[in-house]
Amino acid sequence: AQTVTQSQPEMSVQEAETVTLSCTYDTSESDYYLFWYKQPPSRQMILVIRQEAYKQQNATENRFSVNFQKAAKSFSLKISDSQLGDAAMYFCAYRSKGLGGNEKLTFGTGTRLTIIP
Amino acid sequence: DTEVTQTPKHLVMGMTNKKSLKCEQHMGHRAMYWYKQKAKKPPELMFVYSYEKLSINESVPSRFSPECPNSSLLNLHLHALQPEDSALYLCASSQGLAGIYNEQFFGPGTRLTVL
Numbered sequence: 001a002q003t004v005t006q007s008q009p010e011m012s013v014q015e016a017e018t019v020t021l022s023c024t025y026d027t028s029e030s031d032y033y034l035f036w037y038k039q040p041p042s043r044q045m046i047l048v049i050r051q052e053a054y055k056q057q058n059a060t061e062n063r064f065s066v067n068f069q070k071a072a073k074s075f076s077l078k079i080s081d082s083q084l085g086d087a088a089m090y091f092c093a094y095r096s097k098g099l100g101g102n103e104k105l106t107f108g109t110g111t112r113l114t115i116i117p
Numbered sequence: 118d119t120e121v122t123q124t125p126k127h128l129v130m131g132m133t134n135k136k137s138l139k140c141e142q143h144m145g146h147r148a149m150y151w152y153k154q155k156a157k158k159p160p161e162l163m164f165v166y167s168y169e170k171l172s173i174n175e176s177v178p179s180r181f182s183p184e185c186p187n188s189s190l191l192n193l194h195l196h197a198l199q200p201e202d203s204a205l206y207l208c209a210s211s212q213g214l215a216g217i218y219n220e221q222f223f224g225p226g227t228r229l230t231v232l
Contacts, residue, residue: 033219043205045160045223091159095219104173105221107159 002027002094006108013082014116020067021077021111023092029053033095034068034075035105040088048090051075079113087115120144121224123208129230130198138193138227140208148172149191150221151183152207160207166191167213198231205229 004025013019025034036048051059051068058066063080079086092108121142130136140149148167152160165173166185180202182194191208205228209221 037223042225044225045207045209047220047222050220089157104162104165104175105160110157110159 002029002032002096002106004092004094004106004108006090006092006111008111009109010112010114012114012116013079015082015084017082018078018080019082019113021079021090021092021113023075023077023108025073025075025092025094025106025108027073027094029096031097033097034066035093035095036064036066036075036077037091037093037107038086038088039091039110040085045091049077082115084115084117087113089113121208121210121222123206123224123227125227126225127228127230129232130195131232132198132200134198135194135196137195138206138208138229140191140193140210140224141189142210142222142224143189144210144212144222145188146210146212146222147188148211148213148219149185150209150211151191151193152209154205154207154226156204164193195229198229200231203229203231 032053034051037045038048039045049061049064065078067076089110089112091110093105124139151163154160163177164183169185180197184192205226207226208224211219211221
């Protein structure tokens, strides 16, 4: 079974600075998806960024980018120019590509990000 | 419309009550999910429906009974719940189950309190 580990329960960053959230995972599969989800205090979970394992290029979405190290099974999220609206719980998640019971998302335990004005 | 809606937002029920949670999406998605999320924890998958058929049941107790009346609607019927069932219940939907179509869109959740 796959596992996802987020070793930083809490992080804080000054507004406009850059912060990196860590995520490692364990799998025996060669092709899969990795996600970062954001859950603000209002609770609605939002997809921030997605990476397909077979793609070597790191995914980027505006101020959000990932550092995907497949051999090291590491998938960190970098937030540049942090804004107050970035304050949230961030979950790293893994999903297999296959069907037949592998459709579930496996979440990490989350990192609570605080933005300091 | 890229929204998943859930009603009610909050629900308080006794252990002998019967209640239902409702989830709706109008994005044409054919897969829908129920998750349970305890405070400061990640969501835990409960059920997955694909094309209105139950695809995954993560060994959830029978006091939780899902129903998918049509492709846009997902219900979770609750009966004889325990206080430890108090949690945020999240609904999600995705275009399908395979490949890139599994990107899940989440609703805001129903905060359930069992007394």
